[in-house]
Amino acid sequence: MEAMELTADTAAEQLETDADRAFGFWIYLMSDAVIFALLFATYAVMSRNYADGPSGHALFDLGHTFAETLLLLCSSIAYGFVSLAAARGRRAQALLWLGVAFALGLGFVLMELAEFNAMIAQGAGPDRSGFLSAFFTLVGTHGTHVSFGLIWILVMMAQVAVKGLTASVRSRLLRLGLFWHFLDIMWIGIFSIVYLPGVLQ
Amino acid sequence: MFDHWLGKLTIHVIPYDNPIIMSAAAFMALVILLVLGALTFYGKWTWLWKGWLTSLDHKKIGSMYVILAMVMLLRGFVDAAMMRTQQAMAAGADPGYLPPHHFDQIFSAHGTIMIVFMAMPFLTGLINVVVPQQIGARDVAFPFMNAVSLWLTVAGAALILLSLVVGTFSRAGWTGYPPYSELQYNPGVGVDYWILPLVISGVGTTMTGINFIVTILRKRAPGMTLMRMPLFTWSALCTSVLMVLAFPALTVVTVLLGLDRYAGMHFFTNGQGGNMMNYANLFWIWGHPEVYILILPAFGVFSEVIATFSGKRLFGYRMMVYAVAVIALLSFTVWLHHFFTMGAGANVNAVFGIATMLIAIPTGVKVFHWLFTMYRGRIRFTAPMLFSVGFIPLFAIGGMTGVVLAEPPADFMMHNSEFLVAHFHNMLIPGALFGYLAGYMYWFPKAFGFTLNDRWGKIAFWNWLIGFLLAFMPLYMLGFMGMPRRMEHYGNPAWQPYLVVAAVGAVFIGFGILSLIVQLVVSIRARQKNRDLSGDPWNGRTLEWATASPPPPYNFAVLPVVTDVDAFAAMKQAGTAWQRPARYEAIVLPRNSGLAFVMGGLAFACGFAVIWHIWWAATATALGALAAVITRAWRDEQEYTLSAAEVQRLGDARFADLENALAAAVGQSETTGNQPVPQV
Ligand code: HEM
Ligand SMILES: [Cu+2]
Numbered sequence: 096m097e098a099m100e101l102t103a104d105t106a107a108e109q110l111e112t113d114a115d116r117a118f119g120f121w122i123y124l125m126s127d128a129v130i131f132a133l134l135f136a137t138y139a140v141m142s143r144n145y146a147d148g149p150s151g152h153a154l155f156d157l158g159h160t161f162a163e164t165l166l167l168l169c170s171s172i173a174y175g176f177v178s179l180a181a182a183r184g185r186r187a188q189a190l191l192w193l194g195v196a197f198a199l200g201l202g203f204v205l206m207e208l209a210e211f212n213a214m215i216a217q218g219a220g221p222d223r224s225g226f227l228s229a230f231f232t233l234v235g236t237h238g239t240h241v242s243f244g245l246i247w248i249l250v251m252m253a254q255v256a257v258k259g260l261t262a263s264v265r266s267r268l269l270r271l272g273l274f275w276h277f278l279d280i281m282w283i284g285i286f287s288i289v290y291l292p293g294v295l296q
Numbered sequence: 297m298f299d300h301w302l303g304k305l306t307i308h309v310i311p312y313d314n315p316i317i318m319s320a321a322a323f324m325a326l327v328i329l330l331v332l333g334a335l336t337f338y339g340k341w342t343w344l345w346k347g348w349l350t351s352l353d354h355k356k357i358g359s360m361y362v363i364l365a366m367v368m369l370l371r372g373f374v375d376a377a378m379m380r381t382q383q384a385m386a387a388g389a390d391p392g393y394l395p396p397h398h399f400d401q402i403f404s405a406h407g408t409i410m411i412v413f414m415a416m417p418f419l420t421g422l423i424n425v426v427v428p429q430q431i432g433a434r435d436v437a438f439p440f441m442n443a444v445s446l447w448l449t450v451a452g453a454a455l456i457l458l459s460l461v462v463g464t465f466s467r468a469g470w471t472g473y474p475p476y477s478e479l480q481y482n483p484g485v486g487v488d489y490w491i492l493p494l495v496i497s498g499v500g501t502t503m504t505g506i507n508f509i510v511t512i513l514r515k516r517a518p519g520m521t522l523m524r525m526p527l528f529t530w531s532a533l534c535t536s537v538l539m540v541l542a543f544p545a546l547t548v549v550t551v552l553l554g555l556d557r558y559a560g561m562h563f564f565t566n567g568q569g570g571n572m573m574n575y576a577n578l579f580w581i582w583g584h585p586e587v588y589i590l591i592l593p594a595f596g597v598f599s600e601v602i603a604t605f606s607g608k609r610l611f612g613y614r615m616m617v618y619a620v621a622v623i624a625l626l627s628f629t630v631w632l633h634h635f636f637t638m639g640a641g642a643n644v645n646a647v648f649g650i651a652t653m654l655i656a657i658p659t660g661v662k663v664f665h666w667l668f669t670m671y672r673g674r675i676r677f678t679a680p681m682l683f684s685v686g687f688i689p690l691f692a693i694g695g696m697t698g699v700v701l702a703e704p705p706a707d708f709m710m711h712n713s714e715f716l717v718a719h720f721h722n723m724l725i726p727g728a729l730f731g732y733l734a735g736y737m738y739w740f741p742k743a744f745g746f747t748l749n750d751r752w753g754k755i756a757f758w759n760w761l762i763g764f765l766l767a768f769m770p771l772y773m774l775g776f777m778g779m780p781r782r783m784e785h786y787g788n789p790a791w792q793p794y795l796v797v798a799a800v801g802a803v804f805i806g807f808g809i810l811s812l813i814v815q816l817v818v819s820i821r822a823r824q825k826n827r828d829l830s831g832d833p834w835n836g837r838t839l840e841w842a843t844a845s846p847p848p849p850y851n852f853a854v855l856p857v858v859t860d861v862d863a864f865a866a867m868k869q870a871g872t873a874w875q876r877p878a879r880y881e882a883i884v885l886p887r888n889s890g891l892a893f894v895m896g897g898l899a900f901a902c903g904f905a906v907i908w909h910i911w912w913a914a915t916a917t918a919l920g921a922l923a924a925v926i927t928r929a930w931r932d933e934q935e936y937t938l939s940a941a942e943v944q945r946l947g948d949a950r951f952a953d954l955e956n957a958l959a960a961a962v963g964q965s966e967t968t969g970n971q972p973v974p975q976v
Binding site: 115 | 560
């Protein structure tokens with residue numbers, strides 16, 4: 096009886112701690128959103144500072160960006176299935192969808208790197224103009240976030256495989272999900288503030 | 297070959313030829329050696345490692361923050377004294393004793409250190425020690441992250457200290473304005489020594505903010521509604537919100553400047569599409585909230601200290617809460633007042649000028665509420681109370697000069713002058729620092745179990761007060777006389793007398809600091825005599841005084857139930873304070889972890905490697921930090937359980953102490969009111 100009470104107690108405490116962590120993570124996301132907001136603002140200020148270099152119109156390829164967008168959004172959907180599988184306690188399924196989310200996210204990062212490489216190769220690197228500095232930094236910050244998300248996905252795949260869907264693992268999956276979806280929202284901002292106006296110019 | 301491996305680092309970066317720096321370095325080395333030697337001699341290494349460096353106890357982390365702040369205060373003061381001496385000498389034909397490039401490093405280091413590595417750790421330390429106890433919690437929400445914040449701050453501070461000996465520090469002021477701070481004008485490592493510590497400690501501060509928002513919003517004792525939280529906790533909450541929302545701006549602006557310098561980008565350069573005005577905006581979007589991050593906790597301390605030593609409940613508690621919250625909110629709407637002269641236009645300047653003046657309203661509300669709290673109180677003029685009472689008139693002066701500066705036409709005249717230097721020191725010394733010192737003396741017994749010597753505290757206060765007046769009132773005059781800030785040498789002999797007076801003021805401040813040291817030494821030696829057995833040496837009103845001094849690791853064996861603002865005062869009145877619990881329970885506590893310390897070490901090494909362009913080391917340490925994070929994220933069991941028997945043992949010891957305190961209090965005269973009478 097005593098022992099049962101104790102486990103019930105610790106379970107309640109665990110829930111409480113996980114709720115604290117989720118709340119703390121939301122606050123972290125708010126502060127990260129401030130970082131993005133300032134980078135967006137900086138980009139807006141510098142978006143015409145070409146310094147006789149190329150403009151967005153010359154550099155952006157909407158088809159490429161569209162494909163990137165699809166990859167990232169599909170990765171987010173795949174993550175939705177991770178959450179469902181985790182909630183139902185289906186370990187293999189969760190692992191599978193984590194793998195899918197990872198692969199799609201990796202595709203996104205690789206496409207972004209390809210874009211960056213091509214731009215640098217044609218002399219439109221971040222040191223070319225204020226506009227390009229702001230572009231590379233904003234988009235690159237997002238890409239760095241995605242890359243860290245990928246590492247986190249790998250870590251969580253290992254945890255799901257080794258530990259199973261324990262309470263702590265599920266609570267970590269929840270926070271990773273928040274992070275992953277948050278990056279989608281930032282990307283949509285990038286798409287509509289950087290790429291679309293750039294191409295439409 | 298070797299050159300390549302060490303980046304820009306060579307043996308020549310150590311300034312052997314500069315006797316001032318070398319003697320300072322020798323002094324630092326001596327102190328470090330003495331400390332290391334003493335640790336070894338007394339066999340205290342395990343004590344240090346197990347009891348402090350790896351501790352996740354918020355009280356110990358808080359104390360370490362305050363110790364860091366004290367050390368950095370010494371360094372910042374030495375810088376200030378050097379500047380004061382130079383400016384007292386260097387008029388007309390006399391060049392003084394400091395060459396320009398050295399003087400410039402000194403004011404840059406002084407400003408950065410005082411704000412980011414003295415004031416920030418000081419207030420963070422006080423919050424750490426006090427807030428969980430004030431809200432009746434056993435711990436902060438994220439004890440490990442708390443330790444990481446601490447060690448990142450220490451890493452940043454250590455990098456700045458290192459810049460004295462290895463290389464040079466920035467000459468671009470604490471604001472680091474481009475284009476001067478760009479590679480073009482500052483190709484050395486100086487500005488990088490400014491950027492990296494700010495980035496590293498800034499991340500730590502953001503995490504502190506997150507930690508305390510969650511702690512305060514989710515870990516309060518039963519019955520402690522938001523509108524029953526002590527004012528210090530309220531100010532800690534507002535400060536934390538500002539930390540979370542403002543520090544990202546510092547991170548962004550310093551990283552962007554770093555990208556300009558390291559990757560040849562053009563955010564703030566001359567030409568190539570750079571826009572240095574954007575720097576001013578980003579910097580002050582952090583910078584202005586930052587000054588409120590500094591002052592709000594001090595306001596919190598004053599509110600607690602004045603209420604306690606007036607023996608009254610804080611006047612207009614609700615108004616005080618709204619005032620802090622409004623100040624916090626408004627602090628995001630005024631950043632442009634730092635660069636009215638940039639030329640954003642008359643209307644924009646007017647908007648920001650008026651917004652700035654608006655802040656005077658909630659601030660004025662607070663000043664009057666402190667006065668009304670004292671009105672008809674039974675005031676006890678202890679050292680912390682003196683600091684608080686001294687603060688009020690001086691702060692009013694500083695506030696009024698602030699309103700003057702908030703008028704754009706006046707600011708055009710005063711901008712960049714000694715008037716401004718006088719104004720912000722007026723806010724930072726009597727405003728922020730007096731508050732921290734009051735808090736330090738007020739809560740010291742809570743953290744260490746014995747009270748500080750009050751007489752030396754008072755001597756410190758008078759020295760600080762007189763020193764401040766002498767050192768900074770002349771600067772207002774100098775501002776009117778047209779003296780710009782940051783002058784290494786000047787031609788106008790009319791300024792010199794004022795600067796000599798200011799130097800005398802610095803001497804008094806020096807005595808103030810000396811008195812603080814003497815106070816600490818005297819108090820440690822008399823610690824047995826001054827032991828605080830009751831845990832409530834001042835007849836306090838809030839929950840932190842309900843615990844033992846120092847509190848057990850879990851603070852409260854039984855979580856208190858709160859029925860009122862001033863929870864502990866209400867309990868004492870109702871006779872429900874100090875009740876022996878019927879039954880003790882086992883308590884879960886965070887286990888020690890050396891990982892946070894290691895992360896701080898890695899951040900330090902990584903920062904150093906980046907400053908000196910040692911890329912292999914930067915990569916290796918960054919990967920190491922990543923590995924540390926993953927290691928931590930892997931562990932599920934990070935706690936241990938303190939058995940009910942152990943809690944009982946600590947609890948019994950506590951009640952034995954309380955009985956002794958009772959015996960001691962019976963013999964005392966009742967009029968001092970300094971000793972409450974515990975009813976056990
Ligand atoms: C302990 C007594 C102090 C003295 C004697 C002192 C003195 C000075 C002096 C002489 C300057 C240079 C003024 C000039 O530009 O002409 C200065 C600048 C400054 N001080 Fe202090 N100070 C003291 C404490 C503080 C504290 C406690 C803070 C902050 C919490 C602080 C923050 C600053 C800042 C931010 C600057 C501007 C640095 C720059 O120009 O980049 N000071 N101080
Ligand atoms: Cu301001």
